[in-house]
Amino acid sequence: MLATKILLSVILLSFLVCFCCSTSTDTITFNQTLKDGDLLISKTESFALGFFSPENSPGSKYVGIWYQQIPGKTVVWVANRDRPVTGESGILFIDDSGNLVIQDTSTNISVSVTNQTSPATGIKGFSARLLDTGNLVLYHDQESKWQSFDYPTNTLLPSMKLGEDKKTGLNRILQSWKSSNDPSMGQYVLELDFTAAAAQVYLKRSWGQIWRSGPWNGDGLSGVPETAQNGFNFSYTENGDEVTITYSLRDPSVPSMFVLNESGTVNWLTWQGNKGWVSSWSAPQDQCDSYGRCDGFSNCNPDSSSGVFECSCLTGFQPLSNQEWKGCGRNNTIDVCRNGEGFWKMTGVKIPDTQTAVVNRTVGLTECQNLCLNNCSCNGYASANVKGGLGCFVWYGELKDMREVTNGGQDMFLRVSASDLAQLKKKSKRHISKMVEIILVVAVAAVVALLVCCLIIKMRKRKRKQKNTRDLNTCSQSYEGSSMGLLVDETGSTDVSIFDLKTIQFATDNFSADNKLGQGGFGSVYKGKLPNEQLVAVKRLSRTSGQGIEEFKNEVTLIARLQHRNLVRLLGCCVEQGEKMLVYEYMPNKALDNFIYDNTMGKSLDWTKRFEIILGIARGLLYLHRDSRLRIIHRDLKASNVLLDASMNPKISDFGMAKIFGGDQNEANTNRVVGTYGYMSPEYAMEGHFSVKSDVFSFGVLLLEIVSGRKNKSPLRQTSLNLIGDVWDFWSEGMALNIVDPSLGESYDGRKVSRCIHVGLLCVQASANVRPTMSEVVFMLCNETKLPRPNQPGFILLRQQDHSAGPSSSSNGRSQSVNSMTMTEIDAR
Numbered sequence: 001m002l003a004t005k006i007l008l009s010v011i012l013l014s015f016l017v018c019f020c021c022s023t024s025t026d027t028i029t030f031n032q033t034l035k036d037g038d039l040l041i042s043k044t045e046s047f048a049l050g051f052f053s054p055e056n057s058p059g060s061k062y063v064g065i066w067y068q069q070i071p072g073k074t075v076v077w078v079a080n081r082d083r084p085v086t087g088e089s090g091i092l093f094i095d096d097s098g099n100l101v102i103q104d105t106s107t108n109i110s111v112s113v114t115n116q117t118s119p120a121t122g123i124k125g126f127s128a129r130l131l132d133t134g135n136l137v138l139y140h141d142q143e144s145k146w147q148s149f150d151y152p153t154n155t156l157l158p159s160m161k162l163g164e165d166k167k168t169g170l171n172r173i174l175q176s177w178k179s180s181n182d183p184s185m186g187q188y189v190l191e192l193d194f195t196a197a198a199a200q201v202y203l204k205r206s207w208g209q210i211w212r213s214g215p216w217n218g219d220g221l222s223g224v225p226e227t228a229q230n231g232f233n234f235s236y237t238e239n240g241d242e243v244t245i246t247y248s249l250r251d252p253s254v255p256s257m258f259v260l261n262e263s264g265t266v267n268w269l270t271w272q273g274n275k276g277w278v279s280s281w282s283a284p285q286d287q288c289d290s291y292g293r294c295d296g297f298s299n300c301n302p303d304s305s306s307g308v309f310e311c312s313c314l315t316g317f318q319p320l321s322n323q324e325w326k327g328c329g330r331n332n333t334i335d336v337c338r339n340g341e342g343f344w345k346m347t348g349v350k351i352p353d354t355q356t357a358v359v360n361r362t363v364g365l366t367e368c369q370n371l372c373l374n375n376c377s378c379n380g381y382a383s384a385n386v387k388g389g390l391g392c393f394v395w396y397g398e399l400k401d402m403r404e405v406t407n408g409g410q411d412m413f414l415r416v417s418a419s420d421l422a423q424l425k426k427k428s429k430r431h432i433s434k435m436v437e438i439i440l441v442v443a444v445a446a447v448v449a450l451l452v453c454c455l456i457i458k459m460r461k462r463k464r465k466q467k468n469t470r471d472l473n474t475c476s477q478s479y480e481g482s483s484m485g486l487l488v489d490e491t492g493s494t495d496v497s498i499f500d501l502k503t504i505q506f507a508t509d510n511f512s513a514d515n516k517l518g519q520g521g522f523g524s525v526y527k528g529k530l531p532n533e534q535l536v537a538v539k540r541l542s543r544t545s546g547q548g549i550e551e552f553k554n555e556v557t558l559i560a561r562l563q564h565r566n567l568v569r570l571l572g573c574c575v576e577q578g579e580k581m582l583v584y585e586y587m588p589n590k591a592l593d594n595f596i597y598d599n600t601m602g603k604s605l606d607w608t609k610r611f612e613i614i615l616g617i618a619r620g621l622l623y624l625h626r627d628s629r630l631r632i633i634h635r636d637l638k639a640s641n642v643l644l645d646a647s648m649n650p651k652i653s654d655f656g657m658a659k660i661f662g663g664d665q666n667e668a669n670t671n672r673v674v675g676t677y678g679y680m681s682p683e684y685a686m687e688g689h690f691s692v693k694s695d696v697f698s699f700g701v702l703l704l705e706i707v708s709g710r711k712n713k714s715p716l717r718q719t720s721l722n723l724i725g726d727v728w729d730f731w732s733e734g735m736a737l738n739i740v741d742p743s744l745g746e747s748y749d750g751r752k753v754s755r756c757i758h759v760g761l762l763c764v765q766a767s768a769n770v771r772p773t774m775s776e777v778v779f780m781l782c783n784e785t786k787l788p789r790p791n792q793p794g795f796i797l798l799r800q801q802d803h804s805a806g807p808s809s810s811s812n813g814r815s816q817s818v819n820s821m822t823m824t825e826i827d828a829r
Helices: 002-021 225-229 365-373 418-477 501-507 549-559 607-627 682-687 692-708 723-732 750-763 774-782
Strands: 027-029 033-035 047-052 062-067 075-078 090-094 100-104 109-112 126-130 136-140 143-147 162-165 170-172 174-179 182-193 200-205 208-215 232-238 242-249 256-260 266-271 277-283 298-301 310-313 317-319 328-330 342-350 357-360 380-383 392-395 402-404 410-416 484-487 496-499 516-520 523-529 535-541 570-576 579-585 631-633 642-644 650-652 659-661 667-669 689-691 798-801 810-816
Touching: 027 090, 047 126, 090 126, 162 182, 174 256, 182 242, 182 256, 277 774, 310 317, 342 418, 365 380, 365 392, 365 410, 410 418, 496 501, 496 579, 501 523, 501 535, 501 570, 501 579, 549 570, 549 579, 607 631, 607 642, 607 650, 607 692, 607 750, 607 774, 631 692, 682 689, 682 692, 689 692, 692 723, 692 750, 692 774, 723 750, 750 774
Parallel strands: 298 402, 496 570
Antiparallel strands: 027 126, 033 090, 047 062, 062 075, 090 100, 100 109, 126 136, 136 143, 162 170, 162 242, 174 182, 182 200, 200 208, 232 242, 256 266, 266 277, 298 310, 317 328, 342 402, 342 410, 357 392, 380 392, 380 410, 484 496, 516 523, 523 535, 535 579, 570 579, 631 659, 642 650, 667 689, 798 810
């Protein structure tokens, strides 16, 4: 009996010892410590807390919280971001004052995480628990005394608040990491500013605002309509206790978060398994998102007729300077003060900064209009509750930081003079009349088109071979004698003008040599000026060009449907007297290859601009692969097919070889391989197999060329086949930065350059299956996540051909890349 009791006691004692020493609990109490290597794990194992060291910073240890079931240790909160443990190990415990403390055991230096005043009694009643929301809470006798959610670092999790607790004065903000390897406080801050008429989220840096969300309008943040489609719901609270904004997930099973990264971008990230963290929204997104980009009383338009971001004065205002942009002022301030003035409704805009506004939560829009009319200082008003309730904003000062919003936006009622209002109404009436005429014309055209379609269907088999030529010639001939018409593609789009030959000859001074911009295998490109003074680039296909009528029609109808800031804009075409010409928007800085392959011109592209170009090309490809109405494979991406506008923004061009995928199609095979050797993926060049991953390979080659300032066919080492081989060798030897363009000098961020090189090698892997998608490429370029190790690249090359022999023979047997060849045909294996 005694032996049995002893045995039971030993078993019970062992159980207690194991329980006390277990590292899988979610709680530590007053008399426990969490050592380096131990973890607190939340009840459902969603989050873990423990010591960690950032990549490439093994000497610094931090206490952080991360997703437990997601690979790669995505840290969402850091306790001691500015006071790392630098000794061999550290511990976390609750001290005699009831505060959570981190201690360096080798130096006995302590850092207090919390700032609680200890109670007179009951110190042993303190405990800290990690909740399934990712919140670390300090309790005293089950009463919450402190929580990590009140002190966020760079990440906003669901149910976390951004904003002020009015009772305590606590202001919850996000502050970026200093770098991907240093979680200390960086230079970017995201905060809810409540000093204006209505609270707004601002992204700030030391010199001031970078981006503004717009105020809460009863349905969301007025300047961020896209967020309503991204899987979460915003919630805004403003009362005597707090002014805060938070959000909840529509599908809590999908890990999601907002992150302010060290480069100053706010990203909405969702975990998508093998794809990793995917960004579906970010800010700032474009130049019009830059705070106050166009100054006062102006509007920033991201979809202007010229295809660039433009500032324009609001109705009733004019530029303050004719020499340089300095914002706008009223045409006549007297005319808008009790002189028959009224309001002009602007739709789809981000309403101005509410720093110069007053909010009234008790009146509707009608009363709001009267308030504005009765005060000569009022410049406009807008609803503060777009769901139809009471509330409005009234601006009594400068209207600043307005922009057009592509999808969504809000109505703004702008105060204008009686004369301006009359002119606007006349224009509106003429527009309505014109629309009625167009509708009638379209209706008649639809009937005619229906009859024509019936005829075409009947004759298709007999005339299939002549169809492509007939379509374009008929279209061109229909408008002979006029300056231009409209080309209707298979989707019914009427976005491309048909120019007659005389117009093009006049615009280019009859294809003068002085207007010649360049020449390639397809023919020549000329600068031109249309009768309306618009500058254009005319691509004149030579009569012996490899681009035939099929490729020509493909490029016309394809580009007409593409609208993205990183794609060149097609204005029209001309098919007349044997000529085939495409008319594009004019790019004053020509093609990218003029810069990156030239030692002198290359110096004008610093690393910041090169990275912007890389990112712009990536976003353009992402649009083609995922976001356009049809999935499009470019098949000929290279430096000469990337044009640069006046601000050096990249625009992908030349879609003559592009292929359209429909539905769920992801890949295809062809017996006609077209493109440029040196940029072609191995599976496409050798087997005629192409997919989005073929473009990814080409992008990887182009990325490495931009970083190195060299063509793929120009290796640095005699032992290398090409530039890809150089990069792979240097990267494998830990000397990747040796390939950086010497013209950059030392003025570049080595960490970011190394990341770009790493991403480039992932893109040019021999196997298409392991290459990332363009969405993954954009995410890897914009975020400091851990990158996988690349596999062997695909060194696809064309052997230098002996022109005296057949196409399969070579003169010297040496492999090399031929970047200058733009088209070829081979039989697929």
